Amino acid sequence: MAGYKDQKPSAPEKPPLTHFLCLPLVTPQSKPQLEKSLQQFRDAATSTASVMPGIHAKAIRPVGALHCTLGVMSLDQEQLHKATQFLANLDIQRLIRDEQTPQQRVQPFEIDLKGLVSMHAPRNTSILYCAPTDSDGSEKLYPFCLAVRKAFSEQRLLVEDDRKLKLHATIMNTIYAKGRKKRSAKPRKTAALDLNTPDPQNPPNADQEINQAPRNDEPRSAGHGPHASAPLKIDATALLEQYKDVVWAQNVALDRIAICEMGAKKILNEQGEVVAEEYKEVASLKLPT
Known part of the structure; x- marks a missing residue:
């Protein structure tokens, strides 16, 4: 039995992530702007004339999927x-x-969505x-x-995460693009990638979303968050400079907190064509507007 002496016990399998708590950013007011x-x-x-040619359209998130995640969940019924x-x-x-002065009348949360930032280098x-950002500059949304x-x-309803909350709306994630390459141990060069070549061994899954339970050959949260390890990387320097002051939407009154199922659902028209993607809200609570 000496051959097994140094074997480490395998780590317990982490439960699949099923839902997430969020602030949906799509409202009747914001939707036309977004x-x-x-x-x-x-x-x-x-x-083809872009400063960053080669970005596949599927890497850019659909309007209906825009939200700010507050936490992820692994829940049974x-x-x-x-x-x-x-x-x-x-x-x-x-x-x-509690987050505003007691003398204040409860104010709605009105935000602007501006600029473009990279999650990584x-x-x-x-x-x-x-x-x-708060439209009035009050900085009351984050607290x-x-x-x-x-x-x-405190109710043990969120997966434990000691990282600082980063409120953000993902605009582009290459994990959703066609032609995701199989993970390799060899270092990759960063370039303007051709994302149009499908990989039959690793087809794209447009429904996978932030921190969703990954495939068996991927670590948890691969492709999402600050430690994302998506197979496709780009040099976005020029794109970030071009869109650093862009206004995606402004003076948007947030209207609810929601619990959503993981995985954006495709919305089809009568012809069976995908016309939108959005998350199924299993519960929501109105915010003052």
Whole structure:
């Protein structure tokens, strides 16, 4: 039995991620603005005349998928019921008052979505995003989001994560693009990648979303977040400079907190064509507007 002496026990398998807590960014007010700005970005970024040619349109997130994640969940049916009930009974007014001065009337959360930032070093990245800012400059949204996340964490409804909350809306993630290459131990060169060549051994999965349970050959959260290891990387330096001041939407009143299922669902028209992608909300709670 000496041959097994130094063997380390395998780490327990982490449970699959099933849901996430978020601030949906698509509202009746924001949707027209986001549709226009995302389409303009998609047309420009995927053009052969782009400063970053070779970006596949699928790398750019659909409007219906835009949100700010507050935490991810791994829930069975009993836990999901607990989470939805907890959200329904969450004292939003108290949480807001705790983060605003007691004398203030509870104010709605109105945000702007501006700029374009890389999740990693700009010369070797797979994720570009914009961060919400309070339209009035009050900086009240972030502490409120921390309070909501803390409330759910105390109920053990979120997967433990000691990283600082980074409020962001993903604009582009190459994990969704066609032609994802099989992971290799060899170092890769960063370039303007041709994302149009399909890989039959590793077909793209446009439904996989932030921190969703990965394939068996991928570590958890591969392709998402600051430690993403997406197979396709780009040098986004020129693109970031070009879009550093872009306005995606402004004066948007956030209208709800939601628990959503992992994996954006395709919306089909009568002809069976994909016309949109969005997340299924299993529960939501209105915010003051």
